[in-house]
Amino acid sequence: MKYVCLVYGEEKDLYALTAERGAKxxxxxxxxxxxxxxxxxxxxxxxxxxxxxxxxxxxxxGKRLVLDGPFAETKEQLLGFIMVEAGTLDEALDIAAGIPLAEIGTVEVRAVYDIPGS
Known part of the structure; x- marks a missing residue:
């Protein structure tokens, strides 16, 4: 099954990293x-x-409305994502726990929805 690991964190924390820590x-x-x-x-x-x-x-x-910024004001922002193939939710959670940004942010794990008939 496919899972998406949505990586959230505060951008300010990334900007606060030293150049060495950011490179690492x-x-x-x-x-x-x-x-x-x-x-x-x-x-x-x-x-x-x-x-x-x-x-x-x-x-x-029928009209397009474009706004600046994310839909909702939140403390954490979506920083990136990883889509993985995992046999179980527990395996996907283990993969998510290994994402380096999980140390300073949060990783949301969600199964990909298979559209019936696709």
């Missing part, structure tokens, strides 16, 4: 992605640009 976090994240890929579990992993570059789109009455 990036290296650790890439190494973890490579490990998952070698195990055949990684589907895709991406870090996201700053929430300040985000736009929210809605369609109401």
């Amino acid at each position: 976090l990036n290296a650790d994240s890439l190494a973890y992605d490579r490990t998952l890929d070698q195990q055949g579990k990684l589907i895709v992993a991406e870090a996201l640009q700053s929430v300040s570059s985000a736009r929210t789109v809605r369609r109401r009455g």
